[in-house]
Amino acid sequence: MYSAGDVRVEQRADPTIIEPTDAIVRLVATCICGSDLWPYRGLEPADHQVMGHEYVGIIEEIGADVKNIKVGDFVVGSFVISDNTCEICRSGYQSKCVNAAFVSVAIGTQSDKARIPYADGTLVPTPGQPDEDLIPSLLAASDVLxxxxxxxxxxxxxxxxxxxxxxxxxxxxxxxxxxxxxxxxxxxxxxxxxxxxxxxxxxxxxxxxxxxxxxxxxxxxxxxxxxxxxxxxxxxxxxxxxxxxxxxxxxxxxxxxxxxxxxxxxxxxxxxxxxxxxxxGPAPVRRFLPDLIELIWDRKIDPGRVFDLTLPLEKAAAGYAAMDERRATKVLLRL
Amino acid sequence: MYSAGDVRVEQRADPTIIEPTDAIVRLVATCICGSDLWPYRGLEPADHQVMGHEYVGIIEEIGADVKNIKVGDFVVGSFVISDNTCEICRSGYQSKCVNAAFVSVAIGTQSDKARIPYADGTLVPTPGQPDEDLIPSLLAASDVLxxxxxxxxxxxxxxxxxxxxxxxxxxxxxxxxxxxxxxxxxxxxxxxxxxxxxxxxxxxxxxxxxxxxxxxxxxxxxxxxxxxxxxxxxxxxxxxxxxxxxxxxxxxxxxxxxxxxxxxxxxxxxxxxxxxxxxxGPAPVRRFLPDLIELIWDRKIDPGRVFDLTLPLEKAAAGYAAMDERRATKVLLRL
Missing domain, CATH: 3.40.50.720 (NAD(P)-binding Rossmann-like Domain)
Incomplete structure (x- = not known):
């Protein structure tokens, strides 16, 4: 987001592993959040800001210390980075982890790849590669669900x-x-x-x-x-x-x-x-992700219906406009 | 309290039973609350206002519908009137009873007698007549404890x-x-x-x-x-x-x-x-009174130590001054 109302999709350098707890995710789907409209409407500052904090995708690379996730896994991530080992995480408040960082600010997942810190603490793998029709629901688990x-x-x-x-x-x-x-x-x-x-x-x-x-x-x-x-x-x-x-x-x-x-x-x-x-407060999504993934995998809930417009990532600007003008409740961006 | 800083003890008409759920309590002890200092200091309005909402005493008369309390019982009452039967009371929030009234506003227990509405729902009898040294602790249960x-x-x-x-x-x-x-x-x-x-x-x-x-x-x-x-x-x-x-x-x-x-x-x-x-919020003291009375009766807790000045009711004005000037933490008024 160059400035309020000005969203552009541009080529940036591919992310690389920096810390041994990082993972690189090749995104399969991402989306636009209601909270993204605050800067879009000029109600929060925006100055060449990376955007996006909801994401599902496939692990492309992992750091040396990542234990619970392997290359090729399909993962759902929380919109807040968490180590999932500190005292606050263990009490169920991973969104206030002592190492917490907002994905929206630190990373921006309206992109085709993302470096996710504390991958073991932030990402949860699905039981296998999901059927195509489950992808919107799994993506919803990342934040709105x-x-x-x-x-x-x-x-x-x-x-x-x-x-x-x-x-x-x-x-x-x-x-x-x-x-x-x-x-x-x-x-x-x-x-x-x-x-x-x-x-x-x-x-x-x-x-x-x-x-x-x-x-x-x-x-x-x-x-x-x-x-x-x-x-x-x-x-x-x-x-x-x-x-x-x-x-x-x-x-x-x-x-x-x-x-x-x-x-x-x-x-x-x-x-x-x-x-x-x-x-x-900011939801500790990581606490709920294992259960939510199971409910979705077993087709007991269908949160994906909340997406009423799907666009390719390149058309992100049109997605923002549709949500801003209330023509869409929530826009899914496909890679 | 005639006005801020002006507290007087005067003769008023004896209270009488009005509703069949009322009881008349002959007070044995009452006290001054930190919240009484707000109007005393002119930070809340006071215009010939009756004062006091903490009380222990002996039942002198009961209305026709009072079932759980009898004449002669020693009772501790909550600082909020409650029927203890409505849905809010049953969920443990008697201070927000659908029939709630603040004793401080409606009654004023810095007095020798008081009419307590919804006596069954507001008052709790002690297991017998208390030893003299338990009276401050029982009084504390009425509000501060x-x-x-x-x-x-x-x-x-x-x-x-x-x-x-x-x-x-x-x-x-x-x-x-x-x-x-x-x-x-x-x-x-x-x-x-x-x-x-x-x-x-x-x-x-x-x-x-x-x-x-x-x-x-x-x-x-x-x-x-x-x-x-x-x-x-x-x-x-x-x-x-x-x-x-x-x-x-x-x-x-x-x-x-x-x-x-x-x-x-x-x-x-x-x-x-x-x-x-x-x-x-205002504490639902009624929820805790049975347990608190038991702890006091069995001498497992000694909340009465919080009173560091005892005066006869007639000297109420001196009690207010002592608390206002921080010469006392909490003043007990004896009848």
Whole structure:
């Protein structure tokens, strides 16, 4: 991204092994994330920035210390580099690994090859070479599915629970899928876009609420005996969506927030008197990847449907424009 | 409290049973809370306001529907009225009961008698008439002990955990006691007052940190291998103490906040990237009262030491002054 709105695909030098824990991945597919739109729209700085942090591909080369992955393996990687051995990783928060680095900043996987540091800690091989139709779903696991899943876990979605999802982008839709898999009784998707409502229903939503802000909160309370939802997922990252999520959560309930927070300030007194659990942040996708790959491999979930436009990598600029103009929910880029 | 700084003890009409779920309690002891200092200092409005929300006493009269308490019982009550039967109460969040009311606002227990609504849901009888020396500890259970306990539970203090406590007032000290009882490995009290440091050590603190703000955070990190504490308790309620607590918590760790939040705004992006669990608010003391009474009755804990000044109720004004001027940590008022 040369600057806001100016995305170009250019030839760069091939990556090479630098550290003995590195691996070189030849990418098979990558994609454009909702978070890539922040710099595209000029809301975050962009100055000749490499882009992309979601990726699946085949291992082309490994460093001397890589033990769990071999050349030729098909792998899915997390959008945050992690060693998966430090105390924070072992507690399940690999996105805050003491050696964490964001793939988007450090590497940029909207490319045909990528050097992945801490390959053993970041990449997970699939059981074999995947069928072609599984590739979108495996790619989704790299971020949007893993992030939606973390949000649902953070919100403690599960049996007996009513879950409300604020945000109908790819992550919100994946959170619906996750809540369903985790056994939630009732899943309320907050969406006013007919196509996304349909996808939410496909993924397991039981109710659709079109209202937003305080009207949306009132509707959630109306559906929950005046109390609010047990579990609320925030998948946008604005002040309005954050407050909508806090206010839609019942006392003692859980809010999981994964929309990258921009210009948000949470009023302390309101949070105090709402008496809810909060957990959010960059999802520790690595924690969930083995289970998510298994669910996809066994065709128990179909997260790949979240991609509604596929383009060759060379057409990345057209993909950004389609997402920016909301003509696509999520764009897959093929190599 | 006629106005800020002007506390008077005056004769009022005796309370009477209004609802069949009410009880009249003849108070044996009450006390002054740190939160009573906010209006005393003019930081919250006060206009001929009844005061007090912590209380133990003997049941003098009960309404027709009160089943679990009888005349003559010695009882400890929560600082929030709760029916203890609604869905929110049953989930353990009695302080957010659908029929919740703050005793401080609705009743005011710095008095010799009080009408307690939802007596079955709010009051817990002791196993018998307590020995005189147990009264301060039972009174502490009504708020500061119950609040410190909730903070420690919210912060998930327990075996294998390092706990840091921000705030060395009565609640912070009770949180130290709770963390110890819950089995925490290491308990760091953040305090610069020698007498409170001593009490923190008595209650189970293993380390004292005198630094505050970002220096305090740096010290906590130094003591925790650079990661931050697993469990952090916030027991002040200011912007500085809130940020100190957030920053002292390791990724994936838990922060329990019980200092009544005043003029606090939590920056969304910082909270997002800190990736910590949060839970706080007015403590659901009623959830913990049966266990706390048992621990006190069996003399396994001695929370009553937190009272360092005892005065007759008539001298309430002197008690406020002593706490305001930090000559006392917590003042007990005897009837």
């Amino acid at each position: 893993g992030t939606g899943w973390f949000a649902a876990v953070a919100a403690e979605a599960g049996p007996g629970k009513t879950v409300a999802v604020v945000g109908d982008g790819a992550v919100g839709l994946m959170a619906v899928l996750a809540a369903k898999q985790l056994g939630a009784d009732r899943i309320i998707a907050m969406s006013r876009h007919p196509d996304r409502q349909q996808l939410a229903l496909f993924y397991g939503a039981t109710d659709i609420v079109v209202e937003r802000g305080d009207e949306g909160v009132a509707k959630i309370k109306e559906l929950t005996n005046g109390l609010g939802a047990h579990s609320v997922i925030e998948a946008v990252g604005t002040q309005e969506s954050t407050m909508q999520a806090i206010r839609a959560t019942r006392p003692g309930g859980h809010m999981g927030f994964v929309g990258v927070s921009h210009d948000v300030a949470i009023p302390g007194p309101e949070l105090f008197f709402s008496e809810i659990h909060l957990l959010g | 119950g609040t410190g306990w909730f903070a420690a539970v919210a912060a998930e203090a327990g075996p294998g955990k390092t706990v840091a406590v921000v705030g060395d007032g009565a609640v912070g000290l009770m949180a130290v006691l709770a963390a110890k009882q819950l089995g925490a490995d290491r308990i760091i009290a953040m305090s610069r007052h020698p007498d409170r440091q001593q009490l923190a050590l008595f209650y189970g603190a293993t380390d004292i940190v005198v630094e505050r703000g970002d220096e305090g955070v740096a010290k906590i990190k130094e003591l925790t291998n650079g990661l931050g504490a697993h469990s952090v308790i916030e027991a002040v309620g200011t912007q500085e103490s809130t940020m100190q607590a957030i920053r002292a918590t390791r990724p994936g760790g838990h922060m329990g906040f019980v200092g009544v939040s005043h003029d606090v705004a939590i920056p969304g992006p910082e909270l997002f990237f800190s990736e910590i669990h949060l839970l706080g």
